[in-house]
Amino acid sequence: MADRCFVTYEQSYNKKEALERVVERINEAAGGRVPILIVFFSSNVQFYYHSNKLHEIYPQSTIIGSSSYICLSSEGYGPDGLCALAVFDGIDCVAGVIPEVQAYPMQYASDVTEAAHRITKFENTVCLEFTTALLACEEIVLDTLNKGLEGTGIPVFGSSSGMGASSIMTYVSLNGQIYNEACVFVLIHNEMGCIKLIRENMYRPTIVSFMVTDVDCERRIIYEFDGRNAAQFLCEKLGIRKDRIRDYLAEHPFGCMVGDEIYNISVEDVDPDSGAVYCDSRVYNRTKIVLMEARPDIREVWRQTYELAMDSGNFKPAFTLIANCTIRTDYLIEHRLIDEFNDAMTDYYKCYVGTSGMGEQLCDRHLNQTMIMALFE
C-alpha cells in the first residue's frame, strides 16, 4: 500500500528546478492519487513562484504555505529551494483566510466557525495556521481563531512566517493566493488517529526574575520592571553595561511565568537611551518574568521531547509538522548543532517537515524561541 503522506525537499537557488524535482517526487509517491493537502515552505525569494505553480499543478488540492527562514524536513534542510509535505489519505481538510490581521481580524471569526462546521469531525482536528510576521498581530489572530473555534475544542497550531536576513516582508499563501497581511489556516481532521501537540523549551529559568510594571501591550514595548526603567533595571540586576544588554537578551529570552508553565518571549531590541525593551510577543502589565538561559544539555532536551511525544513507543506518528523559531534556528547554526538537530528530528519522527518563522502559536499563546510540534498518528 502506498504511503498516506510524503515529505520532500529540494535545496536549489533555481526555483524552477526546485519545483520540478519536488513535483516529480510527489507524483511518484502519489501513484496517481491527488494530494488532499500540501503544506510547503520556501524562502521569500522563491515563495511567489512556488505558490502559484503548485496551485496550477494541483488545482484540486488544498495548498497552504509560508515563507520561511530555513526549510526543515526529514529530507534535508536549507535556506533555499522548496520543501513540501503532501498528504494523500486519511485526512479531511477545510481551509480559509483571515485578512486585515493587523487591524480587525475578528470580523472574520465567523468564517473560521463556518470552516469548522464543514470539517467532518471536531475530534482529532487541528487548526494549522500561518500568519504574516512583523505586524505584531499574532495575538489578535489567535483571539480570532479561538473565537471562531469556540466550542469545537479544535486547538490552534502554527507559525508566524519567516524570512531571510535581507528581507523586509513575509508571506503566506493559500491555494495559489499570496498574502502579506493575512493568516491562512487549514483545519485538518486526522481520520487515522489523534494529533499530538508538543512544545519544546530549550531554555531554562535562571534565578533572575521581575515583574512588568509599565507596558504598551499593543506595541509590545516594556518600559518598566519592578517600577524602574526597564533597561536600567536589567543592567543593574545583571551587572552588565547598557551597550551589552541587547546581546545579552538575545541569548536570554524572557520567560513569562503562567502558573507552573514558562513561555518564552524574545527581545527584539532595547533602546538604551529610553530604556524601552521591544519584545516579539505581547506582554501584559504585572506579568512575572524570569530570565532564561540555554540548557547546556540540548541533546537531552531533544530526547525528553521525543519521550514525551512518543509516549514510550505507544504513539507512532505518520507525519509531523514543526515550527522552530528563527532565533532558535540561529542558535543551532551558531553552535554547529543544526545538522545534528535535523538528524535527530529525522531519526525520531521520520517523516517530518518544518518552518522557521518569527514566532510560534500554540492554542491561545504566541511564543518565541520555542519549537512546537504537531504529530499526526
Added chain:
Amino acid sequence: MKEYNNGLIRTNDKCIGCNKCVSTCPVVGANVSLVVNGHPTMAVSEDKCIHCGKCIRTCNKGAREFIDDTEEFFKAIYSDMKVSLIVDPAFYLIYGSEAGNILGYLREQGVYRIYDGGYGAEISAYLHATYIRNRKQDQNTATILNYCPAVIKYVEDHVPDMLDQIIPIQSPVMCTAIYVRKYLKDNSALAYLGPCPSKKDEMIDTGNVISYNVCIRNLMTKLKDVTFEECNHEDDLKAIGLGALSTLRGSFGYMIDRLIPKEMLSVKNEHIDRGFFDFIKASSSNGGYGASYYDLIACDVSCLMSAGVDIPFDKYSDLNRKIYDLRGKNLDSLNGYGTCDENYARVEKFFTEIDPDDFARSYQSTYRQMSQVPEDTCEAIFNSMYKDTETKRHVDCGSCGYNTCREMVEAIAYGYNRMENCIHYMNDELLMRYYTDDLTKIANVEGFKANVTRLYEQNPGKEYVIGVVSLNQLNLINDLYGFSLGDAYIKKAAEIAVRFTKDIGTAGRLAGGEFLICFENTPENMDAAYKATTYSFSDINVSFPLSFRAGLYLDRFRDETMEAMINYASLARDKIEEDGVSTILFYDNELQEKLAAEAMVTSQMYAAITKMEFVPYYQPQYSHKEQRIVGAEILCRWIKRDGSVISPGLFIPIFEKNGFIKTLDKYMWEQAFISAMNYQKDAFHRIPVSVNISRISLNEDDFTDTIRTLFKRYPIDPEYLHFEITESAYSSRQDIVSRKVNELREMGFKVAVDDFGSGYSSLNILKDMPIDILKLDMGFFRGRNSENGQIIIRNVVSMVKELSLDIISEGVETAEQAEFLRHVGCDIIQGYLYARPMPATEYEKLIRKEEEDMTSSRYENEMKEKGVFY
C-alpha cells in the same frame, strides 16, 4: 514610559489622579493612570482619545485642557492672510445681540467674510432627510447622523462594525464650508468658530477644507480685555430656517423630522455609551429596531455644554428657554411649517442649485483590534489585588472609574491603570501591611493574633499550642557575616516556620529572630516539633547548622488572652539557654512557680541590701591533722526581717541572670574584709576566711580595682583573706582570668578554685591557672561509679600535692568520705559532717570554744605530764 498628553486633550499638573474622568470617558484606555515624580496623575492617550472633551467638564480640578487653533487663527489674520469665518449657531445663541459686535470686531481685525454655520445645517439636514426618505425599507443602510465629530471618531476608532451605519453626508459645519468654497467661490482660508475641540478631527478627515478650529472659550478668553463697540455687523451668509438652532441637542434631528414622514421613528439625545453601539448593531442585525436614524452626540446635554464653551449649568436653562422660544418663531421659516412632504419640496426647491455629491462623505476605519487579556493574566492580577473570591471579584463599586472589577483588571493588564486606584485593594493592602512583617512577608504579631483567632473560630473542638521560638546563633551570624545575611537567616527561618505550621496552624514573626507559632496539639505534630534539631542554611552560605529554642504553651481551656499565652510561651523560652541544638520547653505549673519566685526575688533584692538582709554565714574548714578549724568560707544567706530565709539555690541563679550578683559580690567582699580585719586583731580568731567571686563579677573590667579599693579601706594582712573562684569561670577567656587572678595574688591574697569536680573538670586549670588552693567538690563521689571517683580523687590529691597547692575537700557529708579523704592525704575538710554554715556569732563561739577546749586539753596534757589528775 510611553508618550502621553500629546494630542488635542491633555492633562496638566493640577491632576490628582481621582479617576473621575475615567468614569465619564467613553473609551477604555483613553485615560492612563501614571505616577510621575511620585504623584499620581491621569494622562490622556492620544491613540485612544476621541477628543469628546467630556473629561474637561467632569474634572473639577481644572486638570484637563484642550488645544485649538485660536492663536494660529489670529496669527493668520494679522499676517494679512485672507481668512473667512464660519460661525456656529451656538455663538449667536450664547452671545445674542453682543454676537454681532464681537464678529464686527473680528472683521475689523482682518477676517474676510463671516458665514452663519446654520446655513450648512439646513443643507446637511436636507441631504440627511433625502438619504432617509430614499432608503428602501428592507435595506440595511446607514442610520447614524453625521453631526458630532466625536461620535464619528468613536465609530472610526473603536466600533468599526458600525462604520457603514453612519449616513454618508457631510456635517452641518462641513456643508457650510463646502457651500462657501464651491458655491460662493470663497477661496480664502476658512476658520470655524464653535464650541467643539473635536471639530479639528473632522477638518483633518475631510481634507482640511477648514484650516482653523477656534473654540468659543479660547476666543473669548483671548478677547477678554476688549470692549466691543456697537456695530452693524451683517453675516455674509445667514441661516434662514431652523438651522439657526441646530446646536441645541436634538435640534438637528428636529430639522430632519420636519422633512421625513412622521411615522419614521428616530432616536435622539443618546450620547456615546460603551454599550449603545452594541444595541444599535444588535437591533439592525435583528431586522432593525425600526429607527430611521440615531441622533447621537458626545456631550451630555448639547453642544452648548461642550468643552469649547464656558457656560455654567445654571445659565444653561435660561439659554435653553431662549432657544425654544426661537424655535417657535423660526417654525414658519424654510423648513418649519407644513407637512413633511410640503416642507421637503420647499427645501428641495430652495437647494436645487446644489449637487448632493459635493456634500457626500466617506468614513475610514482607524480601529485596531485589542487582544483579549488571557484568563491566567486576569487571574494573577485579581489575586495580587487580594481578590481571591468571586464576591471580591464582583465588588463592582466603580471607584476606579470602570463599571466592573473585571474591566479594571483588564485595564491594569493593558497598562491603562494601576492596582492602587482600586480603593478596595488599597484597603486590603493597608490591612495586609498592618498584618504583615516587612522583612519576611509572613504575619506580624497582629497578623498572627488575627490568624490564630480565625483558626480557633474555625476549629472549636481542637487544642492548640502557642509557641515563641528564638533563633540561636543569630547574633553570631550578624557579627560574623553582617546583618544582610542575618536577615537572610531570619527569612529562611520564616519559611521553615510557615512550612512547619502549614495545614496544622499558623506562624508569624514577633521581632528580631523571634517567631510565633501556633499548631494543633496532636502526637504527630508534637513529634515533628521535637524531632527538629538543627537546620542547614548552606544555601545562604552559613557553613554551620543552626538551631532554635522554643517556649510552648498548651492552650487547653481557651481561657487566656492571646497576649498572656504569648507571654507564657516567651517565659518558657527564656528559661532555655542558647545552645547548638534546638530545645523546646513547655510552660507548666512548676515553671510558673519558679517564675513567681523569680519575680519576688527580683522585686525585693535592692531593698534587701539596704535592710542588710544579706547575712554572711561562715562554714568552718577543719584540719584532720591539727584537729581544729583552720579557715572558714563566708557564704551569703538572705534572711528577711520576718525571719524567713530565701535559699541561695533560688536567689543566686536569679542574681546571676539579672546581674545583681555583682552588687551582692561587692557587698560580701566588704563583709569578708571586715571579718578578716576584726579577726586578725583577735588572737583566737586569727584564721583566714574565704569569699566567693562569681564568674560575672570576675568578668567585670573594674574587678581588681574594686578589690584594691576595699584592700585600701580595710588594710588587712592578706594572708587572712582567700578568694574562691568557681571552676567554670576559668573555662572562658583564660588569659584575662589568669591576669586578674595574678593581680589578686600579687596583692598577697590566696586564690582557690572552687567546686573542682562539680562539673566537667579540666586538669588544664591546674596546669594553666595561677592558683593556690584547690577546693575539691564531692561530685567525684556521686554518680554510679564511686569507685572510679575515688581513684580520680586519689590521683588529683597526689597531683595537687606535687604541684604544691593546698587542697580542701568541700561538701563532705559522711564519715566514710572524711576517712577516705584523710587516708589519701587531703587534710582540710569542709562540709555538713563537721559544721553547717553558721552566723558570725556562732562561728566565733565555736572558735572560742575550740580554743578553750584546746587550751584545757593542752593544760590537762601538761598536768598529766606533770602527774596531776582530776
